[in-house]
Amino acid sequence: MAGYERPADHVRDYIRRFSLDNCALGSQGYNRVLLQLFGYMGHGKSSLINSCKYVLDDGEYHIYAKASASHKSVTYSRTAYPLTDTITIVDNRGCATFNAYETGEIYAQLGNFIPLNQRVEWTNNYIQMINRLEDSEMDPNFTDFTIPVFVYSVKKGLAEGEKKETKEFIDNCRKMTGVYPIVVLTNKTSGDFLQAEKEFLLMGVEKVIKVENYTREDHGRTQGRHKEILHFLYSVLEDVNFQMRYRKNPRKERIERKKFLLNFLHEREVTQRLEQTSSQDIRN
Numbered sequence: 001m002a003g004y005e006r007p008a009d010h011v012r013d014y015i016r017r018f019s020l021d022n023c024a025l026g027s028q029g030y031n032r033v034l035l036q037l038f039g040y041m042g043h044g045k046s047s048l049i050n051s052c053k054y055v056l057d058d059g060e061y062h063i064y065a066k067a068s069a070s071h072k073s074v075t076y077s078r079t080a081y082p083l084t085d086t087i088t089i090v091d092n093r094g095c096a097t098f099n100a101y102e103t104g105e106i107y108a109q110l111g112n113f114i115p116l117n118q119r120v121e122w123t124n125n126y127i128q129m130i131n132r133l134e135d136s137e138m139d140p141n142f143t144d145f146t147i148p149v150f151v152y153s154v155k156k157g158l159a160e161g162e163k164k165e166t167k168e169f170i171d172n173c174r175k176m177t178g179v180y181p182i183v184v185l186t187n188k189t190s191g192d193f194l195q196a197e198k199e200f201l202l203m204g205v206e207k208v209i210k211v212e213n214y215t216r217e218d219h220g221r222t223q224g225r226h227k228e229i230l231h232f233l234y235s236v237l238e239d240v241n242f243q244m245r246y247r248k249n250p251r252k253e254r255i256e257r258k259k260f261l262l263n264f265l266h267e268r269e270v271t272q273r274l275e276q277t278s279s280q281d282i283r284n
């Protein structure tokens, strides 16, 4: 020991050593904390993963998840990156909007109905979605404790349309996982992060973390940036610890989530049919 306190190192050690077995009621059958990232295209999801690896591993900066400035999505697959023995972070394809077309897929991911490490394709096809849900019963996943993480860059600020769909998405995330998503605001030095934080808090989000990601161009270590990333991971584990103080019933929860999802997909199908019929009526 160097003889003086190094709180950031303590936090990092705590995160590295975190085990679900040490939760109040034991692991309750879970063996992994899965941080599932979501967000609009190019808002810094992949960069957040690279930042977490950099800070936790404490070595050279390395690009694990491909990240770059682009008008199209850079990430197309849902790739899992283990951060510690217990915590895995999952990259995701960025959404153009958070409408029912793209969110249906995300809700299925959140409920652990879609296997990891697959290409993400959005589909509006009802039968196809139902079949995928049924396929997931072959090998149901009860061992992942999922925490949704919504990544949002403060560079632009939330437009009115975005606010409405984001609020709905956040509420549904909670229905699918039992927890509110943690919001990570990226690019905090390039916009009004206080305003963005306020908007998300007003939507009911409980934890808003502000970070400046380490990037290919700028990854000189700073104490502040290291602390923010550790604070993000620590906050996630606080939430896990809280939830794990209560008896969980993964089988029952899975059934409830499936009901929600089936209902969501059904309503989406009905709305789509109605829209198709009314546009046909207009043409005739």
Ligand SMILES: Nc1nc2c(ncn2[C@@H]2O[C@H](COP(=O)(O)OP(=O)(O)OP(=O)(O)O)[C@@H](O)[C@H]2O)c(=O)[nH]1
Binding pocket: 039, 040, 041, 042, 043, 044, 045, 046, 047, 048, 066, 067, 068, 069, 070, 072, 073, 074, 075, 076, 092, 093, 094, 095, 186, 187, 188, 211, 212, 213, 214, 215, 216, 217
């Ligand atoms: N300055 C700064 N640049 C960032 C930050 N986060 C991401 N970037 C940059 O923004 C661009 C997009 O970042 P990505 O991490 O690829 O974003 P993404 O959300 O994974 O994008 P998709 O996979 O396309 O949805 C890259 O050029 C990053 O270097 C940040 O906090 N600060």
Ligand SMILES: [Mg+2]
Binding pocket: 045, 046, 047, 066, 067, 074, 075, 091, 092, 094
């Ligand atoms: Mg990406």
